[in-house]
Amino acid sequence: MKNTKSSRKHMEKTASFLIEKAKKAGCKQISAKISKNRSNKVAYRDGKWEEIKGSTTYGANVKLYIDGKYASHSTSDLKKESLEKFIKEAVTLTRYLEKDKDRHLPSPDLYPKSKPGNLQIFDNNIDSLDLAKRKKIAKIAGDSARSHGGKTLISASSGFGDNYSEYLMVNSNGFTGFEKRTSFYLYAGLSIMDPAGGRPSDYAVSSTRYLADLTKAPQIGKLAAERTTSRLGARKIKSGKLPVIIENRAARRVMAELLSPLSARAFHSKQSCFDKSIGKQIASSKLQLFDNPLLTKGLGTGYFDSEGIGAKKLSIIKNGKLDNIYVDTYYGTKINMDVTTGDRSNIMVQSGKHDLEALLQKLNNGILITHFNGGNSNSTTGDFSHGIKGFLIKNGKRFQPIKELNIADNHKTFWKKIQFIGNDPYQPSSYRIPSIMIGPISVAGK
Amino acid sequence: MKIPSETTKKNVADNRQKQINGVSRRNFLQLSAGATALGVGTSLLGCKNKQKNTTVTSPDNIEKNTGIKMEKLESFGISTAIATKLMAAALSTGGDYCDLYFQRKKSMWLSLEDNSVNKAYTNIDMGVGIRVLKGMQTGYAFSESFDEKSLLSAAKIAASVANSTPGKIPQAFKASTFKKYYPDYPVCSQLNPNKKLKIIKNLEDKIFKKDKRIKKVKVYYSDSEEEVFIMDSQGRSGYDYRPMASLITSCVAENNNRREANYYRTATRKGPQLFTSAKIDDIANQAVNRTVILFDSIAGPVGEMEVVLGPGSSGILLHEAIGHGMEADFARKKITIYTDKLNEKVAPEFVNIYDDGCLDNMRGSINMDDEGNNSQKTQLVENGIFKTFMHDKLSARHFGVKPTGNGRRQSFRHMPLPRMRNTYMTSGPHKPEDIIKSVKKGIYAQTFTNGQVMIGAGDFTFYVKTGYLIEDGKITTPVKDVNIIGNGPEVLADIKMVGNDSKLDDGSWTCGKGGQSVPVGLGIPTVKVGKITVGGTAQ
Structure with a gap:
């Protein structure tokens, strides 16, 4: 063409x-x-x-x-x-x-x-x-x-x-x-x-x-x-409360769920567990989350959104505090908020210092989540529950591939448990999220 | 699922009884409606002719012999002569099979928010998919433009899968005939939009009246009418008219600073006529009850335990735990955990599972599949023995068996794949109350939102939206949203009891696979599984 x-x-x-x-x-x-x-x-x-x-x-x-x-x-x-x-x-x-x-x-x-x-x-x-x-x-x-x-x-x-x-x-x-x-x-x-x-x-x-x-x-x-x-010999482990690392390629699932209640539409519909949280701490102060539609070569990049609104970088969570939400013209008018944009573009988290292997060392004993399998999140209450697979980490090393497990928590408390953020934002996605060490959280197994 | 008696015809119910071996007459009646209305009215295309049983049309004398089936093709602005030319181009490089899939779909959505039906969306989609097979390889292209140049250009792309001498073009196209399991006239578009608005407002009104704690209600109504015409290089042609209507409502309730939300979704090929006043009352009841019960819910338990699946929407277990694993494309590639399990015992002898495209008005029913084959009732598991995979043309060719009518596609933009239709388990020997009584500590799962499976590992999940604890043989406290994870073959083998209350679910289920979404149905009786992992937080 x-x-x-x-x-x-x-x-x-x-x-x-x-x-x-x-x-x-x-x-x-x-x-x-x-x-x-x-x-x-x-x-x-x-x-x-x-x-x-x-x-x-x-x-x-x-x-x-x-x-x-x-x-x-x-x-x-x-x-x-x-x-x-x-x-x-x-x-x-x-x-x-x-x-x-x-x-x-x-x-x-x-x-x-x-x-x-x-x-x-x-x-x-x-x-x-x-x-x-x-x-x-x-x-x-x-x-x-x-x-x-x-x-x-x-x-x-x-x-x-x-x-x-x-x-x-x-x-x-x-x-x-x-x-x-x-x-x-x-x-x-x-x-x-x-x-x-x-x-x-x-x-x-x-x-x-x-x-x-x-x-x-x-x-x-x-x-x-x-x-x-590396998946050969995967097994199920016992239930417990464990710290986890969500590998960069899997992080999109839970990040999208965090964003779901952060919109004027969700606020207006009473389907947001964060509708009274603007300016309040909803995550660890380590988390800087923003939406950048002007990212060079970004898979979510564009200079105007689906309403024609000019693109600009939007801070969503700053030092763990809810800074801005997605506000489109219609719901912004409804709840009397200034319009930002209704669309997600490139979702970015400010990287930390450590690569994945260094994070595994920090974790020492816990779980590396490489995939989510089904599950869902309730944006009204914040509860979520997901199937996972990945690796059992012992002494900072991949000890055993694991499967048929489930994690569950609530978005209102989950993100406050961030311990470290990696330096490996996932490139083949508009969600450029690095690996994140978080928890401990509920892991269901045997 | 309850349908008022005035729309329930005994003869239809009797037919259904024959169709679903073991599904209780009561639930059966709850499902059936309206087949007697079939064949009435005019088609979306304005063609009032009755369909002939068989039409044979030669490309050479097409202008003289415009049978009704070819009229369907011509309604897309395509003559059989052009279609034949297209097929010749598609097979020009030596493909051994070609099909042309013409599709036109008109859809509309209406939504209510803040007490007002104030938003609508409509969509018109039309195009042709051209598929060429060379052995097990597929060339595929589609065009939304029906001018000869665009069509031939698409055919050339599809043809690029092969590289030898031209294949044979059929001398005639024999129109296949299909039994009809849903209305074949415009049940959706013939209803005045004002009446659709009335359905929506009526539902909202009933929901608010049922419980003062309900603070927000949204209602989404949608319907679509789809026409498919398929012709292939084996000289077959087929036509299907597929209506669908769905009603979804979500409620938010507030009580003592606690907020809860839930929803109800239903869909049918019968069209909006299903949404009678009694049906709307039922939807309102279910939506409200499912929402306000959550005020009493506590965090779900953690770990392996007995799980009792309620009748109806728990059929998601079959869809995820075994259904996808029994789709033959995965077996052809040897990547499903069921690859080597054909004719093996996979479940106790009282387990019988079907995938059935022939249930009146069910969301997953089809008169013909998207490769022009008859829809079927296919028994996947018979007395606990795994009997057959679900096939499309390619997998049937690979295994040397007949297609099972499971070749489906989202639209002309996609090539067909083996897909489920309505997947259900028939009734077993146990009384539901005895099943509950037999559980010391476990959960009772009643309604679900979604599920997923990893085909090779066999691990599957489903998300429980309404569930309860079972303590000492009794259903007690409701639990919050919780995901359940298990391994397909292990869970199937671990089914301990099957109730005598099989029920089809009327939910608007949509199955995603390979980037394609298709409507499906499901059903199951009360079933107890020995142990599955429940993913709550109450440790």
Whole structure:
């Protein structure tokens, strides 16, 4: 997709058409979004090609504000005659709703004044990829995984994928934003026979905005194999209260649950265990948590949010105190709070001094959590409970892989128990969370 | 799950009784409704013709012979001549099989918050997925544009999986016929939106009236109508019309500075007609009861103990503990813990488990699967013996068996995979009260939000939203949200008692696998498991 300019023009034309039709139908305010995505994927397993996939998708969405009423409508059918019918039906349905005085587009003051410098979320090199190159990268990762899989290997798989997207937003009260992004990913996974029972599996993945930044394919295969073979002989341990380290690649699950009650929407709905906690200590003073949509090369990076609000760094937890929450236009109006943003972008925790191995030394005896398995969190009460697997740590070393365990605590107390924060923020995710040592907490086993 | 008697037809109930061996007549009636309404009305496409049993259409004389089945294709703006050209392009590099999957789906959501139905969302989704198989390899592409250039470009991508001489194109497409398990007319879109608003407001009103401690109520109504037309290089074609309606409500209650929240979700292929005044009353009761009971809840226990699963939504145990492990793609790759267990005893002899796409109006029912095969009632475990995996075309080809009608996909953007439909256990020999009495110390799990499984290790979890302690044979104090973790084969083998009260759950369950979501159903009688790990905090 070398000619992105012409796509933008076409997208602008479609957005103008939608806005014009909606205005004619009586809409006071309109937000129109047009998106285009191209993606490719190859998957390889045990020396053979398993899957080759490619596609281009288009989509349009309009948010309509008419007669004090609001609704959002999407379609993937962008033919002109279809769009005309789409708007007509969208307006008709919106008029059936009840009035809502708090619904309106964001204040124009919040729109970005200009596009920031190069955020490096688009890589021209995507055009250099063809099927042969995609296959080559995936094959190297898969063959590497296989070669390191050991005698009990059952199956080794790998895959490479790339995405290109363009996104245009036009708000009728004075905002037009356009962004184009690329992303690339490479993974390898293995399944092995465990003489002690079961067929454990694990994986490694790299995901980046720039092709050249991907972890090299042989390393991905090797890491996946090391992780999987280290699972041999996993067992269940006795219940108890133990300190834990949540490895960086697993930390997203509990961090997302911490963020869930930290929004104006949750506050207004009475579904937040932190709705009276702004300015109060909700975590250890070691925790600095922020949302940074302007992170260079970030997987959650963009210069405007899904309402068109200009991106800026937002401090969520500062020295363990709740600093800010996610406030979108609607719920901000409802609970009379200044709008920040309703969207999570790159979730970042300020790193500590120690790498994972040093954290294991600090832990001495406890559990390293490498994966969560199911479970959930209650954002109203803060209670959470999750299945886990990982390693039993004795004297600072991985003593034994463990499985079929559960941890439980409450978010109101859990984060206050942070002991150390690692220096290894997880790169292949918009949640750039380092490993975190925390606890002791309740571990359920035998 | 309770459906008012006026919508329950005896003949449907009797059919159901035949369908679900061992499920009690009472629960059966609770499930059944409305099959007599099938075949009435007009299709979403405006086609009023009755479907013929069989239509044979040659690509050469398609213009002369526009059978109803091909009208379904043409409603997408595609002639059979174009479709055949597309298939030829897809098979041009030597693929040995190709299918074209046309899909159109119209969905709407309405939501109530702060006493007002003040937000709606609609979505129109349409496209075609092109799949080419070469042995066990898959080439896949899709297009949302139906112009010839875009379609042929997608076919070329799918074709890139193969690299030899062109495959054969069928000379005719024989339309398959399927039994119908849900309405085949626009049950959702024909209902005026005002009536949908009324359903929502009525539910909110009933919830607030039931308990003064309820402070916030949200209600989400959604419905969709989906059409699928599939044609393949074996000369088969098939069409399915799939409606779905769901109602979800969440409640927040406050009492003495304590706040609790819970919800109720229900879904059906019957459409919004299910949401009668009596049904709404039932939903309101359940939502309120589930919320206010939490005021009495204490922290859940920790460690291994006996667990009794209540009838209905505890079917999540089957879905997570064994269902996914019995999907044949995992067996083909040899990565499921059940890979070598076919025809082995995996549970006590009073355990019988089915995966069934043929239950009237159930969320997981399908008339045909997404590869054009008949839906089936498939017995996975018979008297404790593991009888079959669930297959799609690829796994059936690998194992040299017939597909079981489990090839499903989220949309035209995805290739089919073996997926569950409605997975349930039939009734066993024990009385539910005797099961409770037999437990000295354990928990009784009644409702659930979600579950997960690690296919290879077999470890599965499910999250209990409503549960109680069992002490000395009696259900006592409610416990807070708690996760349960076990090992699939071990738990299945450790089933001690199975109640005679099998019940299907009417929840809006959605199963995720390989990045694809599909609607499913589940059910189970009261079941006691010898020991599972309960992940509470009360140590």
